[in-house]
Amino acid sequence: MSTVIEQSVEARLVAAAPRMADIPATLHYDGDDPFAVRMTFPAPATLEGVDVCWTFARDLLAAGMEAPEGDGDVRVRPYGYDRTVMEFHAPEGTAVIHVRSGELRRFLEATSEIVPTGLEHLHLDLDHGLAELMRDA
Numbered sequence: 001m002s003t004v005i006e007q008s009v010e011a012r013l014v015a016a017a018p019r020m021a022d023i024p025a026t027l028h029y030d031g032d033d034p035f036a037v038r039m040t041f042p043a044p045a046t047l048e049g050v051d052v053c054w055t056f057a058r059d060l061l062a063a064g065m066e067a068p069e070g071d072g073d074v075r076v077r078p079y080g081y082d083r084t085v086m087e088f089h090a091p092e093g094t095a096v097i098h099v100r101s102g103e104l105r106r107f108l109e110a111t112s113e114i115v116p117t118g119l120e121h122l123h124l125d126l127d128h129g130l131a132e133l134m135r136d137a
Helices: 058-064 101-114 126-134
Strands: 004-014 021-030 036-041 052-057 074-079 083-090 093-100
Touching (some): 004 101, 021 101, 052 058, 058 101, 083 101, 093 101
Antiparallel strands (some): 004 021, 004 093, 021 036, 083 093
């Protein structure tokens, strides 16, 4: 079984103007890094004109779908019946997007098939990680 999941999602950028632009985004999960989720936005959707990738806790995403969660660079909260708001805070500014909650639930369910929630610690290779850190010492 593969230990990597990638799922495209449609994100709706919330802007000051009344029109909300749809932008593609990709959610990524790797069982070798069981606590983390990455969300990548393609170059045309970013101010810098390059792909931008945010890494945050899988637990943050799951909890934020039920109630406001996060007080750092990434914040997640439910919005209405089937939307989830995600905020990405950077020195350049804040991006706020809406994502369909159903898409996020499907992604989280798929990640749980690779690494069940609560058992992430059993999938860490601490010896390998420590060896990598010590390799150049």
